[in-house]
């Protein structure tokens with residue numbers, strides 16, 4: 395069921411089959427992300443247009459927020475595409491890290507737009523800025539609420555059907571984003587009720603939401619660039635390797651290159667074993683790790699002559 399070594403190379407890096415990650419489900423998840431991104435992009439662009447027409451900073455911030463979210467989805471797509479590129483001599487691991495590079499770009503853009511939206515909001519508050527065509531602005535904010543709610547429900551239903559945690563978390567994000575649009579709406583309603591500062595205050599609140607996106611994007615990209623990994627992965631990979639007959643002791647390391655989780659297993663074996671036997675153990679280790687850590691996309695097996703050093 396699990397494919398082991400496709401190509402045999404001297405470093406004993408086994409490309410692993412994604413056990414649980416069914417291709418059909420992945421396609422459904424991709425489609426859900428793509429459809430949502432198009433929906434949110436349309437919502438954001440209409441809001442942006444209405445923000446210019448009305449001079450509403452609340453709407454401006456909400457539009458920027460929605461467009462920032464779309465750009466993060468675009469990076470995920472870029473990652474999918476580039477991760478299909480085959481490794482070359484110049485890029486022996488492929489181009490998967492391009493996704494992280496693009497992530498830095500997105501983080502810069504999101505923070506810059508947060509500064510822009512915040513600056514415009516504070517300026518409007520101080521200068522007692524005016525809001526025109528309030529009805530159109532209110533319609534824009536309602537579109538923001540509706541757009542995010544529809545996208546949230548859609549992602550949640552697909553996420554539940556294919557059992558995708560990422561998609562369900564994404565749905566929750568979109569649901570919360572409807573609150574940002576509701577903030578813009580509240581500001582405009584306040585203006586309509588004779589409180590001209592309402593929109594500027596809403597703009598400042600919505601800027602907080604953009605900062606939140608900026609924080610999440612930055613945290614993720616820094617984590618990936620610093621080769622951060624969920625410690626659970628290392629523990630489980632060590633347990634899985636240690637359970638293979640012939641492995642006296644195992645150390646694991648793992649890191650992401652783009653969307654591929656690369657696992658390195660250093661396994662102590664009986665020093666009398668032949669290279670062929672060590673290799674066979676490596677295949678069993680790859681099988682076990684692939685079963686227990688379905689995210690693992692590649693496994694490097696290093697056989698060490700045991701027993702394990704006492705310091706570990």
Ligand SMILES: [Zn+2]
Pocket residue numbers: 459463567568571607
């Ligand atoms: Zn968002």
